[in-house]
Amino acid sequence: MTSPILAxxxxxxxxxxxxxxxxxxxxxxxxxxVDASALLLRADGKVGSDGDFVFYNQPESPDGSVRFxxxxxxxxxxxxxxxxxxxxxxxxxxxxxxxxxxxxxxxGDLGKLALRVVDAAGHxxxxxxxxxxxxxxxxxxxxxxxxxxVWKVRAIGQGWDSGLAGLATDFGVDVDDGADPExxxxxxxxxxxxxxxxxxxxxAAPDQTSEQPSGSDVPKPVRNRGVRTAKRTLKKAxxxxxxxxxxxxWQPARLFSVVVGAGEEQERRATSALIAxxxxxxxxxxxxxxxxxxxxxxxxxxxxxxxELGESKVVPDAVLKMSRGSRVWTGLxxxxxxxxxxxxxxxxxxxxxxxxxxxxxxxxxxxxxxxxPGELPVEVDRRKLTKVALRHLSWAEVAxxxxxxxxxxxxxxxxxxxxxxxxxxxxxHPRSGVxxxxxxxxxxxxxxxxxxxxxxRAGDQKxxxxxxxxASLSRHLALRLTAELxxxxxxxxxxxHHSDPAARSAAFVERLAADGTFEAVLRIPDTAGDLVVxxxxxxxxxxxxxxxxxxxxGTAGRRLSWLLRQLADAPGDVQxxxxxxxxGNEACEHLDRVRADPKVLTAGRTGAIVSFSLExxxxxxxxxxxxxxxxxxxxxxxxxxxxxxxxxxxRGWVPxxxxxxxxxxxxxxxxxxx
Numbered sequence: 043m044t045s046p047i048l049a050x051x052x053x054x055x056x057x058x059x060x061x062x063x064x065x066x067x068x069x070x071x072x073x074x075x076v077d078a079s080a081l082l083l084r085a086d087g088k089v090g091s092d093g094d095f096v097f098y099n100q101p102e103s104p105d106g107s108v109r110f111x112x113x114x115x116x117x118x119x120x121x122x123x124x125x126x127x128x129x130x131x132x133x134x135x136x137x138x139x140x141x142x143x144x145x146x147x148x149x150g151d152l153g154k155l156a157l158r159v160v161d162a163a164g165h166x167x168x169x170x171x172x173x174x175x176x177x178x179x180x181x182x183x184x185x186x187x188x189x190x191x192v193w194k195v196r197a198i199g200q201g202w203d204s205g206l207a208g209l210a211t212d213f214g215v216d217v218d219d220g221a222d223p224e225x226x227x228x229x230x231x232x233x234x235x236x237x238x239x240x241x242x243x244x245x246a247a248p249d250q251t252s253e254q255p256s257g258s259d260v261p262k263p264v265r266n267r268g269v270r271t272a273k274r275t276l277k278k279a280x281x282x283x284x285x286x287x288x289x290x291x292w293q294p295a296r297l298f299s300v301v302v303g304a305g306e307e308q309e310r311r312a313t314s315a316l317i318a319x320x321x322x323x324x325x326x327x328x329x330x331x332x333x334x335x336x337x338x339x340x341x342x343x344x345x346x347x348x349x350e351l352g353e354s355k356v357v358p359d360a361v362l363k364m365s366r367g368s369r370v371w372t373g374l375x376x377x378x379x380x381x382x383x384x385x386x387x388x389x390x391x392x393x394x395x396x397x398x399x400x401x402x403x404x405x406x407x408x409x410x411x412x413x414x415p416g417e418l419p420v421e422v423d424r425r426k427l428t429k430v431a432l433r434h435l436s437w438a439e440v441a442x443x444x445x446x447x448x449x450x451x452x453x454x455x456x457x458x459x460x461x462x463x464x465x466x467x468x469x470x471h472p473r474s475g476v477x478x479x480x481x482x483x484x485x486x487x488x489x490x491x492x493x494x495x496x497x498x499r500a501g502d503q504k505x506x507x508x509x510x511x512x513a514s515l516s517r518h519l520a521l522r523l524t525a526e527l528x529x530x531x532x533x534x535x536x537x538x539h540h541s542d543p544a545a546r547s548a549a550f551v552e553r554l555a556a557d558g559t560f561e562a563v564l565r566i567p568d569t570a571g572d573l574v575v576x577x578x579x580x581x582x583x584x585x586x587x588x589x590x591x592x593x594x595x596g597t598a599g600r601r602l603s604w605l606l607r608q609l610a611d612a613p614g615d616v617q618x619x620x621x622x623x624x625x626g627n628e629a630c631e632h633l634d635r636v637r638a639d640p641k642v643l644t645a646g647r648t649g650a651i652v653s654f655s656l657e658x659x660x661x662x663x664x665x666x667x668x669x670x671x672x673x674x675x676x677x678x679x680x681x682x683x684x685x686x687x688x689x690x691x692x693r694g695w696v697p698x699x700x701x702x703x704x705x706x707x708x709x710x711x712x713x714x715x716x
Contacts (some may be wrong), residue, residue, distance in 0.1 A: 078141070091104075094135075096124070097110055180206075309382065347361045373401065377408070489508045505555070586657065602640050618630065
């Protein structure tokens with residue numbers, strides 16, 4: 043069913059059976075940081091207390107009904123996620139306003155802005171997009187509000203000029219703008235408030251508040267010392283170093299042993315290592331649990347807890363608890379390692395237990411990487427998701443969070459850094475059963491052979507399964523590069539393919555049938571161009587390429603020399619294509635020949651070089667799974683090699699600063715001042 047697309051000011055009721063929702067605020071320019079927050083407002087448009095302001099430094103309301111789940115990158119830009127338990131929202135709260143602010147720049151710089159409301163299964167309930175923002179530095183995306191017993195969503199799309207502190211102050215939050223950010227947990231400089239949008243039943247601006255209704259059921263504001271909106275500075279610790287070994291072959295004792303069998307023993311060992319590390323390293327627990335929709339808080343984990351379900355017993359691999367004040371979030375975890383596959387009946391049993399115990403979520407963790415974010419590797423009965431959410435994590439995502447914390451800040455304790463590094467070492471060992479992506483599925487060989495023979499057609503149902511595997515492999519490539527480089531690498535897809543997996547798979551198969559290729563586009567921050575990976579099943583080659591703009595000044599020879607200097611260490615078999623300003627005028631040669639004679643690309647050409655395209659071909663593995671000879675290994679190896687040798691050294695052209703004319707006297711002699 044297609045979710046309602048809202049226009050500015052429109053509203054839509056939420057289904058009666060929906061209790062828990064996630065509100066996703068998105069923007070297309072991920073380089074600009076947006077601070078998303080939620081405010082629990084009374085009928086007068088003000089918060090009841092400072093605790094009703096939910097944001098990164100205060101990620102949960104006192105009653106636990108509204109939780110900030112953090113910000114993450116997406117293929118389209120970036121997004122922030124806020125979870126709302128409608129059944130737990132206090133009676134005096136009339137509206138939950140979903141807002142954002144920027145410290146640098148304006149919302150007009152963010153491109154397209156979007157609000158999307160999804161249910162516990164990830165199905166969209168309402169959507170709103172706008173590109174009308176201009177100079178605003180604070181913005182109300184929309185609101186979730188109640189009318190009697192019915193909850194509704196309204197698209198607002200209006201903003202005003204203030205930062206996060208000013209925005210909070212506008213809605214009645216006391217901001218502690220004099221506190222020392224390092225000495226306090228709560229934060230920053232308030233900015234002058236201006237105008238916020240208001241309409242009947244919507245978020246009210248400070249000068250447009252309505253009269254507060256009388257009655258003892260409406261609590262009076264409770265003030266504390268104020269909240270602090272300044273962000274904490276991330277610190278980075280170093281794992282413990284062992285320096286006293288007499289020989290290089292001496293090995294220190296390892297925290298997690300890899301002497302482990304297969305099957306259930308392997309799963310139990312991996313589960314225990316994960317839970318123990320999360321308990322010891324709080325930032326890691328927060329990062330992993332945030333992917334499950336958990337609030338920030340104190341983490342505890344318990345393995346192999348038995349539950350009664352009818353006449354049988356149900357034993358999930360772990361029970362996850364996250365406590366914050368009086369609120370306790372609980373999740374049931376089902377773990378698979380190696381080639382173990384998740385089962386529908388097993389997950390549905392856990393959902394039944396979770397509903398009976400009033401738990402929040404069931405989480406599956408396996409080596410499966412779904413084709414798109416939020417998609418599940420196993421479909422379950424949707425009726426079981428009305429009160430309990432079902433989420434999936436891949437081991438690749440868990441390893442990604444650990445490597446990001448180790449390499450790029452977030453842990454300031456040396457012992458915790460060592461524990462986390464030991465966990466990463468364990469995951470990297472083949473005996474752990476943790477693999478990032480190793481199998482193209484049982485239909486791979488048949489589809490590969492059909493492409494080679496030229497008999498594949500776009501309607502082949504087996505090809506759709508292989509297309510999903512290619513999308514998963516593309517996400518796998520992005521996750522690997524993200525963890526390795528410390529920046530968020532995106533798998534770029536057309537917008538319609540994010541919300542319509544069937545259309546995405548059909549488009550992949552149509553291209554595979556037409557020219558025998560799969561293609562993935564990876565966008566890596568601060569590189570000169572996207573990294574494009576093409577798997578050509580007809581020629582058994584993996585082709586990687588990138589395209590960058592040429593300098594906009596100088597002769598063709600000088601523009602080519604600029605490129606060659608950056609490719610000093612690149613392999614000679616890289617193809618260099620120069621595209622000239624005159625339509626249809628291109629030239630292509632191998633890099634080693636261009637180095638020997640640059641004129642092979644420029645001689646006899648007219649017009650200026652406007653761009654360069656660099657491409658290198660690699661052998662393609664044919665096996666569906668395995669190591670060196672597999673298709674997946676060949677794609678991964680080619681991507682890593684091309685990035686390191688070609689993409690990484692490249693920098694986009696930066697023109698020199700314009701020069702001032704030299705001042706001179708009337709007789710042509712420079713003045714003393716000059």
